[in-house]
Amino acid sequence: MPTKSKNSKRLLGISLTLGGGLILSVFLATALGAVNVSLPDIFRMSLNKIALFDFPATWRTVDETIIFQIRLPRVVGGALVGAALATAGVLFQGLLRNPLADPYIIGTSAGAALGATIAMILPLNLALLGFGLIPLTAFIGALTSVILVYNLARVGGRTPVISMLLTGFVVSALFVAIIAFMMSIGDRLGLNLRSVFSFLMGHISVTNWNQLAVVAPLVIGGIIAARFFAFHLNAFSLGEEGAAYLGIEVERDKILILSLGSLLTATAVSISGLVGFVGLVMPHAVRLSLGPDHRLLIPASALAGAIFLVITDLLARTILAPGEIPVGIITALIGAPFFLYLLRRSRREYAF
């Protein structure tokens, strides 16, 4: 039996590895792009920024603007999207008791995207809350779709893969159709909306720090709240009946966990559109190496998801530079084959 000190040592090692990996990938992604700035220069700029040092500028002023006002917000935005989607994936997988659940696959992202689109099309948008209205309506959309899928896809306390996929697919298809329709109307009315293509394919559309002032607290707060439910999620792996026997108020906790997953998904979607498979790939990789205990799985998946999206977004920006492709294309190219592999492997287990 692992002792406590052994566990905390392991925890420290994991946090250092993943935390270090995240910092490294953020620096790397900030350095690379249409204009390359060397890593040492970025270090010096950063240290100057936090007023610890005063290095002479060996770089152009425009470089500093690109790094801090354009690229860094985008990279941080990507990290937040990745962390949020991976954590939402863990929450949905735990509650649906199905390791193949992912906010994109089960239609939660599409619900959030529909909510976000409604906020973007409404004329009161800018006047009322600025950017803040988008996460709110996205949350309502996400929660609606997750409750829909949760209730439609469950058969006798379990969520068979086949019914989860079918329900998620159809709900997604419906919501995406409505989004595309609304955006077409928006074009016709001359509203200056995001391109349907980049929104539906997933694209980190962070252009300033103001958006992150709304998104970052929601994502970080959501992940911390999710961590509080970690042990509950372990108990939920016994099913709702088994969880109730262990003292869980099932109906209350279920709605709280689904809301939390919806909040994280909605926040991510409001700045990225539909980025798929992050919530599937990262928790799976973490489970394989660290085991299924949610108390470790949640923080580790959040960090891994952040790293994953920072790197994939870097690829999206640089593969066809100076052009960009939506980051959702990269995550789908990696995630979809992985999903198919898992699906094949789990066939026996789920008997469909």
Place this chain on the structure above:
Amino acid sequence: MIQIQKASFAYLNGLVLRNINLSVAIGEMVGLLGPNGSGKTTLIKLASGIIRPNHGDIRLGNTGLSQISRKSIAHSIAVVPQQFHIPFAFTTTEVVMLGRFPFIKTLSGESSADRQITAETMALVGLSQLAERRFDELSGGERQKVILAMALAQQPKLLLLDEPTLNLDISHQIEILELARRLNTTQKLTVIAAMHDLNMAALYFDRLILLKEGQIVADGTPSQVLTEDRIREVFAATVKVEMHPTTDVPHIIVTPKGNTVR
């Protein structure tokens, strides 16, 4: 320990339990018998508080079960349901540790006392060798022992078992019933178990309750409950009841048709 007074319960598709009166004292070992669909599982669920009677009342000690929070119920009652599917690769230790859930505070995590209770319970059930094995790779009998250990890690006063020996080979059946019996005598653990095997029930339980179509039709010692007439009436099966050769309980003998004369 637990009193069920005039309880009735119906699922949407019809009445399952009718006017159940049942009082189980501390330290009793009670077997619930009856044909499939007679209401054994529903009665276990009622006693656990996860479903509530449409009429009637259930009291745990002196308090109405519906007045007690799930967490407090889990401090006194542990349940082993018929089957558990765990979709993630938890180890035996991690599953047994879930039995400590009602006692563990979210912020501090499990204490060394929780870890010790988990280890002791696994030793008691004979699982120490399997501590680090994955639950989903265990045999059916081993899994059932893990779930039983999880329930016992709750250190309950009342243990509810729903057909604990279903689908198990004879050695695992004996092992699980012996353990329940031992805890019943040494720790005064109250046990209520739904059972299918009439002979096993007669051997291991002091008091048997026979259900038919949602009603209690007999309640007493094995010799009082398991008579040839009553088994014919309730199970529609013709059997012979004799005395067990070494213990003082009835033993049911089944004779296949056509083999009566040899």
